[in-house]
Amino acid sequence: MTTPRRLESYVCGRWTPGEKDGQTLLDAATGAPVATIDSSGIDFAATLAYGREVAGRKLRAMTFHERAAMLKALGLALMGQKEEFYAESLHTGATRPDGWIDIEGGIGTMLTFASKARRELPNTRVWTDGEVEALSKDSSFSAQHILTPLQGVAVHINAYNFPIWGMLEKIAPTLLAGVPCIVKPASQTAYLTELMVRRIIETGILPEGALQLISGSVGDLLDHVTGQDAVTFTGSAWTGRKLKSHKAIIENSTRFTMEADSLNAAILGPDAVAGTPEFDLFVKEVAREMTTKAGQKCTAIRRVIAPRGQVHALIAALRERLEKTPVGLPGTEGTRMGPLASLDQRVEVRDRIRELQADAEIVAGNPDEVRLSSGDAELGAFMNPVLLYAEKPLSAEKIHEVEAFGPVSTVMPYDVLDEAVHLAQLGKGSLVSSVFTDDPKVAEEMVLGVAPYHGRVLIGNRASAKTSTGHGSPLAPLVHGGPGRAGGGEEMGGMRGVKHYMQRTAVQGAPRLLSAVTGRWIEGAEANQGVHPFRKSLAELRIGDQLVTAARTVTLEDVEHFANFTGDTFYAHMDEAAAKANPFFDDRVAHGYLIASFAAGLFVEPNPGPVLANYGVDHMRFLAPVYFGDTLQVRLTCKEINPRANAEHGEVRWDCRVTNQKGETVAQYDVLTMVAKTWPAVAV
Numbered sequence: 287m288t289t290p291r292r293l294e295s296y297v298c299g300r301w302t303p304g305e306k307d308g309q310t311l312l313d314a315a316t317g318a319p320v321a322t323i324d325s326s327g328i329d330f331a332a333t334l335a336y337g338r339e340v341a342g343r344k345l346r347a348m349t350f351h352e353r354a355a356m357l358k359a360l361g362l363a364l365m366g367q368k369e370e371f372y373a374e375s376l377h378t379g380a381t382r383p384d385g386w387i388d389i390e391g392g393i394g395t396m397l398t399f400a401s402k403a404r405r406e407l408p409n410t411r412v413w414t415d416g417e418v419e420a421l422s423k424d425s426s427f428s429a430q431h432i433l434t435p436l437q438g439v440a441v442h443i444n445a446y447n448f449p450i451w452g453m454l455e456k457i458a459p460t461l462l463a464g465v466p467c468i469v470k471p472a473s474q475t476a477y478l479t480e481l482m483v484r485r486i487i488e489t490g491i492l493p494e495g496a497l498q499l500i501s502g503s504v505g506d507l508l509d510h511v512t513g514q515d516a517v518t519f520t521g522s523a524w525t526g527r528k529l530k531s532h533k534a535i536i537e538n539s540t541r542f543t544m545e546a547d548s549l550n551a552a553i554l555g556p557d558a559v560a561g562t563p564e565f566d567l568f569v570k571e572v573a574r575e576m577t578t579k580a581g582q583k584c585t586a587i588r589r590v591i592a593p594r595g596q597v598h599a600l601i602a603a604l605r606e607r608l609e610k611t612p613v614g615l616p617g618t619e620g621t622r623m624g625p626l627a628s629l630d631q632r633v634e635v636r637d638r639i640r641e642l643q644a645d646a647e648i649v650a651g652n653p654d655e656v657r658l659s660s661g662d663a664e665l666g667a668f669m670n671p672v673l674l675y676a677e678k679p680l681s682a683e684k685i686h687e688v689e690a691f692g693p694v695s696t697v698m699p700y701d702v703l704d705e706a707v708h709l710a711q712l713g714k715g716s717l718v719s720s721v722f723t724d725d726p727k728v729a730e731e732m733v734l735g736v737a738p739y740h741g742r743v744l745i746g747n748r749a750s751a752k753t754s755t756g757h758g759s760p761l762a763p764l765v766h767g768g769p770g771r772a773g774g775g776e777e778m779g780g781m782r783g784v785k786h787y788m789q790r791t792a793v794q795g796a797p798r799l800l801s802a803v804t805g806r807w808i809e810g811a812e813a814n815q816g817v818h819p820f821r822k823s824l825a826e827l828r829i830g831d832q833l834v835t836a837a838r839t840v841t842l843e844d845v846e847h848f849a850n851f852t853g854d855t856f857y858a859h860m861d862e863a864a865a866k867a868n869p870f871f872d873d874r875v876a877h878g879y880l881i882a883s884f885a886a887g888l889f890v891e892p893n894p895g896p897v898l899a900n901y902g903v904d905h906m907r908f909l910a911p912v913y914f915g916d917t918l919q920v921r922l923t924c925k926e927i928n929p930r931a932n933a934e935h936g937e938v939r940w941d942c943r944v945t946n947q948k949g950e951t952v953a954q955y956d957v958l959t960m961v962a963k964t965w966p967a968v969a970v
């Protein structure tokens with residue numbers, strides 16, 4: 287037997303062992319000691335201060351793209367070392383596919399955040415939120431919402447079931463926001479988190495202090511949180527509520543995000559009778575959710591809601607699958623389901639099943655007897671999947687309240703659609719529910735009925751069977767979290783998750799000054815005319831560089847030529863009587879796309895130069911009709927510059943405003959171009 291590893295915390299720039307021997311953590315499958323854990327002696331107030339003072343400033347000095355590049359480098363470095371994490375993960379009871387969700391799922395989530403940030407956020411330190419609000423008629427006073435990083439630390443208190451994913455899905459958006467993190471993994475599986483944090487620190491990719499780790503209890507840390515800090519929690523509702531009502535969290539209005547018990551449901555549509563592809567998919571999904579990670583997934587299906595007429599066929603099909611699931615040592619070939627995280631957890635799950643039996647009978651599996659393909663049920667926390675059936679779910683309580691955090695689900699029948707929706711709602715708020723149907727009406731009714739009670743709803747049917755990511759997989763671009771019992775929190779959701787660590791502020795003032803704050807040109811701010819801005823490389827181009835073009839008159843011939851050339855002979859352009867009958871027009875009008883085309887003809891600089899490509903337009907609006915004889919003029923202003931890291935070019939957003947001879951804006955949009963970073967200098 288090997289000597290258990292003594293876990294350390296990484297705080298204030300040092301790997302720090304606890305002062306005491308601490309708790310011994312056992313291998314979930316063999317009962318062998320894996321590690322000891324203790325955090326006594328740590329100065330938690332100093333740990334928080336170190337994060338805020340040492341790392342906060344460095345992270346805030348970086349742009350979103352720089353932070354994204356940092357996460358990408360880190361994700362790739364960790365992926366290169368994944369086998370070491372898989373080996374350690376076996377101690378948690380995770381099979382290779384279970385480990386994949388945690389390890390590669392976690393690293394993949396970090397990489398997705400990095401690439402989405404690169405594509406969706408500006409290369410700045412300030413994130414503008416929404417459009418400029420003009421607060422005066424003469425554009426001398428405007429407002430812009432901005433997002434800036436909290437100047438504290440995010441404390442992430444995680445559950446034992448995903449020691450890696452749980453950390454990475456939270457630190458990725460936090461670091462992108464520019465906020466340092468302190469991670470506190472659940473003790474039971476903290477050795478895996480500790481190993482990964484060691485590898486992260488060794489890469490030297492993160493600024494010192496950006497990630498600290500507490501192995502063991504967080505002591506008095508929460509006493510020292512401020513209104514600039516954030517705390518996230520995943521675990522039991524009981525602990526979550528206790529932490530949420532901590533004095534310092536309440537007094538400082540510290541942001542607190544909680545993800546706790548969730549009685550997720552899967553609903554079989556009335557159309558999905560035995561023999562349909564949806565029925566088979568449903569059976570597969572329920573069995574998979576019960577056995578993956580031995581059911582220790584916050585998103586696992588706990589309640590199986592099915593039409594009464596299908597219940598017998600459903601139970602028979604599930605029983606057959608579950609009984610064929612080999613349970614055993616997670617590293618042994620052929621094992622489909624490993625043990626629970628600990629023997630204590632098995633006692634806990636058995637107790638919860640007894641509570642569920644107040645409302646339901648066991649129809650598959652025996653919680654107290656273990657059939658194994660390998661391993662020892664005395665030493666490892668093994669358990670076979672247990673399926674229950676509740677005949678009267680509408681009047682039952684426990685099945686909608688008790689979360690048995692293991693391979694346990696309860697089947698419940700419904701008679702009409704409303705009843706199925708109501709049963710799902712009885713969970714009082716869950717992370718996810720799925721609806722299996724091929725009927726659009728059923729999909730609509732069920733999703734609208736359950737959505738307010740859930741953070742995510744998956745619709746399963748034959749068309750998406752091959753590509754569906756499944757009921758239980760939270761994805762980086764989608765929100766993860768649920769209302770009510772599920773904790774009321776929200777994580778991930780792509781760039782939405784980054785905002786959780788930033789403050790939204792409405793800034794009001796003169797446009798010139800607002801523009802200086804946001805790094806974006808806005809209406810009313812100074813503009814510089816001179817050399818055609820398309821002659822300037824990124825090295826020369828400045829926000830506010832502007833071109834006011836010559837004017838061009840739109841004629842009847844132009845419109846007819848455009849109509850016949852493109853085939854767009856819509857009546858408003860071609861038929862005088864029909865155009866006049868239209869409530870929006872007094873006469874025939876020019877095509878919107880003709881206006882945009884003429885605008886491009888007016889503003890481009892045709893010679894080869896630093897502008898490499900036009901890759902689109904944003905927010906295009908045609909604001910007033912253009913009649914024959916109207917004269918168009920364009921004002922093009924450099925609005926935002928995003929140099930791309932590791933490339934010879936960057937993106938430039940131009941404010942494009944097309945006016946008529948009366949000075950009215952007839953069209954407005956953002957033109958998006960790729961511009962070279964350098965180009966032979968232009969004589970000014």
Ligand code: NDP
Nearest residue numbers: 444445446471472473474520521522525546547548584691
């Ligand atoms: P806990 O709520 O006990 O622990 C969750 C996290 O909180 C752990 O990191 C734990 O650390 C920490 N913690 C516990 N007490 C405190 C405290 N006073 N101050 C600060 N941190 C604290 O949950 P478990 O992980 O033990 O799981 C228990 C049950 O929770 C499961 O059986 C399951 O029902 C539910 N659960 C639900 C999940 C979900 O997402 N829906 C996920 C995981 C669990 P430590 O481990 O060191 O005590």
